[in-house]
Amino acid sequence: MAKSGKITFRDTIADYQQLMGRIRARQFAPIYLLMGEEGYFIDQVCDLLGNTILNEAEKAFGQVTVYGKDTEVGAIINQCRQMPMGSPYQVVIVREAQQLRRIEQLSLYTAQPLGSTILILCHKEKNLDKRTQLYKSIAEKGAVLESVRPRDYEIGPWLTDYLKGRKLAIEPKAAAMLTDHLGSDIAKIVNELDKLLTSLPVDTQTITADHIEQNIGISKDFNNFELTKAISEKDMAKALLIADHFARNPKDNPLLVTISALFTHFQRIFILNYQRWLSRHRGTPVPADNELSRMLKLPNPFFLGEYKQAATLYPNKKVFIILGLLREYDLKSKGMNAGTGDSNDLLRELLLKIFLL
Numbered sequence: 001m002a003k004s005g006k007i008t009f010r011d012t013i014a015d016y017q018q019l020m021g022r023i024r025a026r027q028f029a030p031i032y033l034l035m036g037e038e039g040y041f042i043d044q045v046c047d048l049l050g051n052t053i054l055n056e057a058e059k060a061f062g063q064v065t066v067y068g069k070d071t072e073v074g075a076i077i078n079q080c081r082q083m084p085m086g087s088p089y090q091v092v093i094v095r096e097a098q099q100l101r102r103i104e105q106l107s108l109y110t111a112q113p114l115g116s117t118i119l120i121l122c123h124k125e126k127n128l129d130k131r132t133q134l135y136k137s138i139a140e141k142g143a144v145l146e147s148v149r150p151r152d153y154e155i156g157p158w159l160t161d162y163l164k165g166r167k168l169a170i171e172p173k174a175a176a177m178l179t180d181h182l183g184s185d186i187a188k189i190v191n192e193l194d195k196l197l198t199s200l201p202v203d204t205q206t207i208t209a210d211h212i213e214q215n216i217g218i219s220k221d222f223n224n225f226e227l228t229k230a231i232s233e234k235d236m237a238k239a240l241l242i243a244d245h246f247a248r249n250p251k252d253n254p255l256l257v258t259i260s261a262l263f264t265h266f267q268r269i270f271i272l273n274y275q276r277w278l279s280r281h282r283g284t285p286v287p288a289d290n291e292l293s294r295m296l297k298l299p300n301p302f303f304l305g306e307y308k309q310a311a312t313l314y315p316n317k318k319v320f321i322i323l324g325l326l327r328e329y330d331l332k333s334k335g336m337n338a339g340t341g342d343s344n345d346l347l348r349e350l351l352l353k354i355f356l357l
Contacts, residue, residue: 007146009148009151009154009158010154011146012038012041012146012148015145016145020044020045023045023049024048024052028049028089028118029118029143030115030117030118030119030142031120031138032049032119032120032145033128033135033143033144033145034046034123034145035098035121035123035126035127035147036124036127036145036148036149037125037147037149038148038186039187040187041145042122042145042147043122043187046093050063050093050120053089054087059091061084061085061086062084062085062087063090063092064090064092064093065094065095066079066092066093066095067094067095067099068095068097071094071100072101073105073106076094076100076109076119077106077109080114080119081114084117088116089116090116090117091117092119093122094119094121095122096122097121097122097123098123098124098125098126103128104133104134107137110134110138110141111133111141113141113142149184150184152183152184152299153297153298153299154184155179155184155186155189155299156172156175156300157299157300158186159175159178159179159189162190163193163207166197167205168205168206169205169207170206170207171207171208172300172302173209173220174211175299176225176300176303177209177212177218177223178193178212180224180225180261181216181223181252195216196212196215196216221242222241222245222249222253224258226238227242227261228261228262231262231354232265232306232307232310234313236351236352240351246258246347247347255346256330259330259333259350262326266319266323268296268307269307269311270316270320270323271295271296272307272308273314274316275295276311277316289301292304322354325354329346329349329350333346
């Protein structure tokens with residue numbers, strides 16, 4: 001399960017699915033190291049292990065959960081070396097293991113783990129140092145899941161696959177609304193989806209933007225997705241209307257997030273314009289749509305049409321200026337040279353400068 005080199009989010013998904021399959025098949029490892037920045041997969045594996053290895057009657061004497069900040073390495077080792085009572089395994093779960101003092105001393109146990117004990121280490125927020133003897137012994141004798149946090153453009157495909165596993169589809173706009181509002185926090189997205197699914201009619205096959213708006217409270221008309229679309233279409237009236245809505249709901253629409261979305265938007269326009277220029281310069285065809293979607297790191301190829309339209313309206317000489325404006329207003333949004341204007345004034349001012357170029 002442990003791999004050398006840099007682990008990607010795609011690697012995490014593949015390892016997670018493989019690990020969950022083995023647990024369901026009751027193919028247990030003596031030690032599990034679940035580590036990384038993305039806590040969702042760590043919690044899911046730990047919960048499955050905690051609910052699968054022992055039945056409810058066996059858990060009373062055979063399963064113990066401790067927390068890193070409240071325990072010592074010696075106590076964990078002593079617990080792991082005990083023999084199970086009335087069950088095939090003893091299960092020791094260490095939550096918040098990243099807070100465990102002198103955690104590297106666990107290698108005294110992991111070098112020669114008992115076959116009758118299953119030790120589960122939930123090491124969130126960061127990775128265990130892979131150079132240590134502790135990591136090396138777990139990688140050799142147990143199972144390691146490195147849970148990598150996804151990039152923004154990786155959330156859309158993951159969300160589609162997650163819902164496909166529940167026999168549901170989601171409209172691209174609905175997916176964009178969710179990720180725009182919740183970011184790349186998978187636990188938050190799953191939590192909101194779980195609440196949404198309990199509200200949908202039983203025969204629902206596709207989650208729509210209306211479903212998101214009605215059940216989660218994210219506006220389908222006033223969000224960063226609609227703002228970038230209005231800019232792509234040079235619809236100044238709509239863009240300013242969205243900016244006014246953001247001003248009335250600043251907690252749901254922070255300016256920093258909007259500027260980040262705009263920066264990503266114009267970066268993609270720049271890349272598309274550059275690919276077109278490169279094609280003309282070399283006398284070669286423009287890359288196919290699937291390749292362009294990959295280059296632009298789009299969450300869904302559905303959005304490529306918008307960028308093709310935007311690229312005809314925003315040549316790169318304008319895009320350079322806009323990217324400079326976005327850097328300037330990013331600093332202003334953080335209080336540097338902002339004058340007396342609030343975030344609403346700054347966004348309106350920025351949009352007017354973009355449209356009047």
